[in-house]
Each structure stands twice: as structure tokens, then as C-alpha cells.
Amino acid sequence: MTIDAKSHTEDVTKTPASFVSTWPPTEEDLNAVERNLKQAKPVQQAGQTPSAVEQWPEWLQKQWVASQRRRSWLIAHPPSFRRRLFSPGGLLAVSLVLLLVLVGIGMGASLLNQRGSTSTPSTSSSSSSSGGMSGMSSQQSTSNVPDATQQYGNQPAKFVMDKDGIKHFTMTAQQVMWQPVKGQKVLAWTLDGTVPGPMIQATAGEHVRITIVNHLPEATAIHWHGLEVPTDNDGVPPIGMKPIQPGQSYTYDFTLRDEDAGTHWYHSHYDDIKQVGGGMYGAFIVAPRPGSAQYQPMMKAEHADIDQTLFFGMLGGYYVINGKSFPDTQALTVKHGQTVHLRLIGADVQMMHPMHLHGHSFQVVAEDGHLLPAPYTKDTIAVAPGETYDVTFYAWAAPGSIYPFHCHILTHLMNPGQSGGEMGGLIMLVEYQK
Numbered sequence: 448m449t450i451d452a453k454s455h456t457e458d459v460t461k462t463p464a465s466f467v468s469t470w471p472p473t474e475e476d477l478n479a480v481e482r483n484l485k486q487a488k489p490v491q492q493a494g495q496t497p498s499a500v501e502q503w504p505e506w507l508q509k510q511w512v513a514s515q516r517r518r519s520w521l522i523a524h525p526p527s528f529r530r531r532l533f534s535p536g537g538l539l540a541v542s543l544v545l546l547l548v549l550v551g552i553g554m555g556a557s558l559l560n561q562r563g564s565t566s567t568p569s570t571s572s573s574s575s576s577s578g579g580m581s582g583m584s585s586q587q588s589t590s591n592v593p594d595a596t597q598q599y600g601n602q603p604a605k606f607v608m609d610k611d612g613i614k615h616f617t618m619t620a621q622q623v624m625w626q627p628v629k630g631q632k633v634l635a636w637t638l639d640g641t642v643p644g645p646m647i648q649a650t651a652g653e654h655v656r657i658t659i660v661n662h663l664p665e666a667t668a669i670h671w672h673g674l675e676v677p678t679d680n681d682g683v684p685p686i687g688m689k690p691i692q693p694g695q696s697y698t699y700d701f702t703l704r705d706e707d708a709g710t711h712w713y714h715s716h717y718d719d720i721k722q723v724g725g726g727m728y729g730a731f732i733v734a735p736r737p738g739s740a741q742y743q744p745m746m747k748a749e750h751a752d753i754d755q756t757l758f759f760g761m762l763g764g765y766y767v768i769n770g771k772s773f774p775d776t777q778a779l780t781v782k783h784g785q786t787v788h789l790r791l792i793g794a795d796v797q798m799m800h801p802m803h804l805h806g807h808s809f810q811v812v813a814e815d816g817h818l819l820p821a822p823y824t825k826d827t828i829a830v831a832p833g834e835t836y837d838v839t840f841y842a843w844a845a846p847g848s849i850y851p852f853h854c855h856i857l858t859h860l861m862n863p864g865q866s867g868g869e870m871g872g873l874i875m876l877v878e879y880q881k
């Protein structure tokens with residue numbers, strides 16, 4: 448308190464005045480001071496501020512003025528008014544007014560909610576621009592964002608062979624308007640214009656270069672999730688690299704180790720909630736090197752007639768498998784007697800998705816790309832953000848059979864604007880050819 452007093456004292460005292468009993472002075476102290484002043488110097492009552500008060504430290508004078516103002520308010524609002532206000536009748540009147548106001552606010556809010564939940568996402572306005580975390584990212588006008596030219600992602604990543612014989616991939620970070628379901632466009636943050644981005648396929652032991660060209664309106668960086676690369680290639684600015692600014696490009700350069708064989712992925716590691724939640728990820732599949740310790744076991748465990756990569760996440764308020772919501776998710780077409788290898792990847796920024804396959808059990812053969820010493824059998828597997836699972840199953844059923852593969856958090860089986868009776872979100876169908 449003395450520090451406080453000092454900082455406010457300009458010219459008079461640096462210590463508490465003797466006429467106050469507590470420090471800082473209470474209202475009672477100030478009243479007592481005022482009474483003393485009245486008794487001692489009646490002449491000065493006519494003045495605005497008694498001269499004794501003028502000699503006080505400035506902060507004490509302010510308190511005195513404040514107490515004077517409070518007193519004049521009390522005079523303007525006599526006790527009878529307050530007594531009426533706090534009488535049973537007065538309280539009843541006040542509570543009635545409050546009740547009416549609250550009911551009014553509640554009705555307004557529920558009207559707004561209704562409007563929000565029944566409207567479908569706008570096809571071109573900023574309301575569709577909030578990415579997977581609606582409300583968390585800043586709004587952006589999407590009028591200049593081009594429509595996606597491809598309907599599906601997971602296409603093989605393009606590469607050239609550099610003069611030194613090294614495989615060199617190039618991907619362009621760009622925004623597109625993407626349709627999770629036909630007719631509904633959402634703003635997507637992509638690599639090469641698709642959700643998921645291109646699939647990088649390489650073999651352990653290979654040296655790769657990957658150039659990211661940034662055509663986004665903000666900086667970015669790509670992280671190689673699950674690969675044991677040097678820190679300056681890990682893609683988490685400011686560690687090891689600076690963010691790739693709009694208009695700039697950056698080339699990652701690393702060698703895949705034998706231990707990197709398996710199902711991995713890449714994703715943005717800059718403004719991640721917006722960029723990963725907006726679709727900026729893709730598969731990084733590393734085949735085992737022939738002759739390595741991983742080769743025989745992996746080829747045996749993951750051998751299948753069908754090899755499919757599935758990303759689970761959210762995009763612009765939609766629950767998506769490979770960027771699409773049911774009924775627009777791509778069906779998995781199988782023939783009776785085939786074996787199927789699914790690479791499941793958790794690309795959601797906050798939720799895990801327990802994926803359940805109807806009519807079949809599957810073998811979990813690898814987790815986070817690494818082969819399990821002993822596969823285990825399940826029909827539901829929770830894919831948490833960041834995880835990958837390799838599962839295989841035998842297509843035993845009769846030609847023409849159809850089985851759903853879906854998230855078992857049932858609120859994830861709806862698209863914005865759908866009611867409980869409709870199906871959407873994280874469902875895809877396994878369809879047997881006839």
C-alpha cells in the first residue's frame with residue numbers, strides 16, 4: 448500500500464496521514480475527516496473543496512471527491528425510493544421485468560439456432576470457409592477460390608528423376624472449393640487440389656526430394672508423419688526450417704530407412720487446425736526394400752488383392768472418408784474370395800473414430816506402419832488422430848452382398864442439415880460384385 452501511495456503522491460506526503468485509522472482510508476475515515484473539517488473550518492463549507500483537502504495527496508483528494516459524489520447520488524435517490532424498490536412488491540415487479548427480458552433473449556437465440564441448423568452450407572459465401580473447426584478459424588472470402596477440378600484424392604504423386612538419379616516429387620499447396628457431397632462446396636486447404644492430397648509411394652532405402660510450392664494465402668510446412676527423418680526435414684517450423692511463405696517453395700531431402708517401411712502419411716504442421724482440418728494431408732506409403740528384414744514378413748502380412756487407403760477426418764463441418772461424406776463416399780468393390788488390405792489413417796484434428804465393419808472381422812497386421820509380432824482380430828477399431836492401422840480381411844460373402852464400414856460414434860453419421868433418420872458422414876459401403 449505504501450508503494451501505491453508513493454506512486455500517487457506528487458508533492459505532499461509520502462506516509463499515511465495521521466487522521467486516518469486504516470490505509471487506504473475507508474469511507475468511514477473520509478466521513479470522519481469531512482465532519483472534522485466542517486467543525487474546524489465552517490467558513491470553507493461554501494467552497495468546492497475545503498482548503499485542507501487541497502493539501503492532501505492527489506489520490507486521497509480523488510477518494511474524497513468520489514465519496515462526495517456518492518453522497519449526492521444518495522440525496523438525489525432518497526431512501527424511500529430504494530425502500531420501495533426492495534419491498535416485496537418492488538422485487539416482484541423487477542423479477543417480472545427480468546423474466547420477460549430473459550424469455551425474449553431465449554426465443555431470439557433458439558430462432559437463430561434453428562436457422563443455423565436447418566440451412567445447408569452456402570455454396571460460395573464465407574459461411575463455408577471455416578474448415579473442419581467451424582468457428583475456430585477466421586473467416587475468409589472464398590469468392591476467388593477455384594472449384595476443385597478433381598473429384599477424388601489419393602492419386603499417385605507426380606515425380607521426376609533428378610540428374611543424380613533421385614526421385615523428386617513436387618506438390619502445390621492450394622485452396623479449392625471441394626464438395627464433400629454433391630452440390631455442397633466447402634473451402635479446402637489442399638496439396639494439388641484434392642482431399643486427401645497425392646499419395647507418395649517410395650521404397651525403403653530410396654533417397655527422395657519433395658518440393659512444396661506454396662500457393663496458399665498464408666505460410667505452410669509439411670511434416671512427414673511416422674518417418675524417421677533429420678530434424679531439419681521434419682517440417683515443424685520454426686524447428687529446423689522457416690515456414691514456407693506464400694509464393695515460395697521448399698525442398699525436403701531425405702533417405703527412407705528400412706524401418707520406415709509401412710503406412711505413413713504427411714500433413715501440414717503450420718496453422719494446423721485450419722490447414723489439417725481443411726484437408727491438407729496425404730498418404731506416404733513406403734514399400735519394404737527387397738532383401739531387408741522387413742521385406743518377407745511385410746509382403747506376407749499385407750499381401751492382398753485390393754489395397755485401399757482411407758483417411759478419416761472432418762472438412763467444413765462434414766465427417767469425411769477420403770474427403771467425402773456418405774452417400775458420396777467411394778464404395779469398396781470386392782469379389783467373393785478376394786483379400787482386402789485397408790490402410791486406415793486418423794487425419795481428424797480432434798476426434799477418434801471407432802470404425803466398424805459389418806459382416807466381417809479383420810486382422811490388424813500393423814500399427815503406425817510397423818508390423819505387429821502377432822496380428823489380432825477385430826471388427827471395430829478406434830482410429831485416433833495421428834494413428835495408422837493396416838487391416839486385412841477375407842471377402843467371404845456372396846456376390847451382390849453389401850456391408851457398411853462406418854464410425855460407431857453415431858453422431859458422426861450425419862451431414863450438416865440432416866435429421867436423425869438420414870445417413871451421412873463416416874459411412875462407406877463394401878460392395879460385392881455380382
Ligand SMILES: [Cu+2]
Pocket residue numbers: 798799800801854855856859873
Ligand atoms: Cu467418428
